Amino acid sequence: MSFRYVSRTLRLRRPFEAARCVNGEVTSKAGRCGHGAWQTVGRRGIASTANAERVLFPGALNSQFTNDMQFIRPQSLDAIPTYRVMDQNGRVLDKEVGVETEDGLAVELYQNMVCLSIMDLLMFEAQRQGRLSFYMVSAGEEGIAIGSASALHPTDVIFCQYRESGVYLQRGFKLSQFMNQLFANRKDGGLGRNMPVHYGSKELNIQTISSTLATQIPHAAGAAYALKLQNIQNPEQEPRVAVCFFGEGAASEGDFHAALNIAATRQVPCIFICRNNGYAISTPTSDQYRGDGIASRGAGYGISTLRVDGNDIFAVRRATNEARRLALEDGGKPVLIEMMAYRVGHHSTSDDSFAYRQKVEVEDWKRRDNPITRLRKWLEGRQLWDDVKEKELRSAKRKDVLKAFEEAEKEMKPGLRNAFEGVWEDLTQEQRMHAKELKEILEAYPAEYEVGPYEGGVGDLDALLEEKKR
Numbered sequence: 001m002s003f004r005y006v007s008r009t010l011r012l013r014r015p016f017e018a019a020r021c022v023n024g025e026v027t028s029k030a031g032r033c034g035h036g037a038w039q040t041v042g043r044r045g046i047a048s049t050a051n052a053e054r055v056l057f058p059g060a061l062n063s064q065f066t067n068d069m070q071f072i073r074p075q076s077l078d079a080i081p082t083y084r085v086m087d088q089n090g091r092v093l094d095k096e097v098g099v100e101t102e103d104g105l106a107v108e109l110y111q112n113m114v115c116l117s118i119m120d121l122l123m124f125e126a127q128r129q130g131r132l133s134f135y136m137v138s139a140g141e142e143g144i145a146i147g148s149a150s151a152l153h154p155t156d157v158i159f160c161q162y163r164e165s166g167v168y169l170q171r172g173f174k175l176s177q178f179m180n181q182l183f184a185n186r187k188d189g190g191l192g193r194n195m196p197v198h199y200g201s202k203e204l205n206i207q208t209i210s211s212t213l214a215t216q217i218p219h220a221a222g223a224a225y226a227l228k229l230q231n232i233q234n235p236e237q238e239p240r241v242a243v244c245f246f247g248e249g250a251a252s253e254g255d256f257h258a259a260l261n262i263a264a265t266r267q268v269p270c271i272f273i274c275r276n277n278g279y280a281i282s283t284p285t286s287d288q289y290r291g292d293g294i295a296s297r298g299a300g301y302g303i304s305t306l307r308v309d310g311n312d313i314f315a316v317r318r319a320t321n322e323a324r325r326l327a328l329e330d331g332g333k334p335v336l337i338e339m340m341a342y343r344v345g346h347h348s349t350s351d352d353s354f355a356y357r358q359k360v361e362v363e364d365w366k367r368r369d370n371p372i373t374r375l376r377k378w379l380e381g382r383q384l385w386d387d388v389k390e391k392e393l394r395s396a397k398r399k400d401v402l403k404a405f406e407e408a409e410k411e412m413k414p415g416l417r418n419a420f421e422g423v424w425e426d427l428t429q430e431q432r433m434h435a436k437e438l439k440e441i442l443e444a445y446p447a448e449y450e451v452g453p454y455e456g457g458v459g460d461l462d463a464l465l466e467e468k469k470r
């Protein structure tokens with residue numbers, strides 16, 4: 001895989017810049033009209049005069065007539081460039097602009113990336129030991145999650161897919177909260193109702209993860225519509241955006257297309273962040289699409305788009321920061337960022353990726369580039385980091401993770417009533433029947449069903465049935 005990198009300037013591709021704006025007034029200066037030359041915002045197609053060079057078709061305003069029949073052949077176009085701030089050796093490409101990140105913050109970002117990778121490693125092993133049922137690692141994508149989260153406002157509403165634990169960590173989700181969710185214990189915010197890794201946090205404005213691929217994308221577009229209205233209604237408050245993370249595989253779902261289109265037609269402040277890590281479980285991108293990645297689709301929907309090197313945390317931060325500014329411009333508009341990466345780990349603990357890719361391919365990528373080693377090189381270049389600090393950090397984080405892990409593992413499970421509560425105020429007839437049936441089964445087969453670790457044991461079901469008697 002080879003990338004073309006651009007380093008000098010960050011320019012989100014604004015779809016309208018490609019065309020000249022000619023709606024009554026002809027101008028050669030791209031983008032002067034303030035919105036896309038082909039956009040139909042507030043315009044209607046009108047019949048043209050007999051000798052007009054363009055017809056204002058309602059569906060394609062300002063398209064010029066031509067007698068030169070040229071099919072657009074995407075294969076002959078240059079690939080969209082990949083934005084970078086520093087190279088693989090941690091050297092900043094544009095010294096004048098720099099990295100726009102304070103030294104202290106850069107160290108903090110590095111520490112969080114290392115913490116995430118240590119948590120991933122330990123949890124992956126814990127699953128192999130049978131102590132956890134499931135886990136997903138972020139290896140190779142730590143910079144995308146942590147870098148983008150660090151550039152957002154805490155009140156922005158975030159929708160994740162599942163490989164963005166770094167977003168939670170950067171926003172302040174504690175190791176104990178990760179562990180309580182993974183063990184589905186009584187301190188888990190979701191009360192054990194979800195699979196491991198499906199975190200959520202109302203306090204941190206991160207919606208709960210749902211594994212049903214791509215459903216979060218239209219949810220984010222809808223939330224952004226609500227935020228657009230709220231931003232207008234509450235001008236004294238910091239305006240907010242919705243941010244949506246998804247994989248390139250999820251972008252094959254219909255939901256992706258519906259979401260981007262409604263976000264564009266409604267002009268809502270939504271930042272779509274695609275993590276393109278080369279695989280959707282066993283499906284490589286070559287079987288997923290034939291176009292130029294996911295970024296090329298943004299222009300099709302009339303959305304400002306940028307492709308970014310996801311191994312470069314400074315590029316990720318600057319792109320997210322600029323995307324946020326753009327998303328709030330003129331009352332709101334969507335922005336798409338395609339963050340390029342390589343999925344170093346297996347898809348999940350249920351996957352063995354060496355069944356469909358060569359070990360050497362993974363080893364090559366590990367050696368070639370990585371968001372953690374790249375930032376470390378930059379930090380070392382500035383004398384902000386060394387081997388001693390690295391050793392101390394790794395040992396401290398390992399201890400922190402294991403402490404949280406052991407505490408969460410010991411914690412009681414949520415009461416059985418939680419399987420029935422939380423949706424309806426009262427129990428429905430069916431729920432009542434199911435709760436009674438569950439109780440009977442648990443009492444009939446105590447050797448098969450260990451209810452001891454569940455708060456209140458079977459008695460919790462009795463209490464529920466008694467409390468919700470109608």
Ligand SMILES: Cc1ncc(C[n+]2csc(CCOP(=O)(O)OP(=O)(O)O)c2C)c(N)n1
Pocket residue numbers: 163211212213214246247248249250251275277279280281343347
């Ligand atoms: C609607 C739906 N279809 C299929 C799946 C099974 N599935 C889970 S993850 C995944 C791959 C997604 O790949 P991508 O979006 O690229 O994210 P990545 O895992 O690479 O981070 C698939 C097919 C699902 N969870 N939901």
Ligand SMILES: [Mg+2]
Pocket residue numbers: 247248249275276277278279280281
């Ligand atoms: Mg993927």
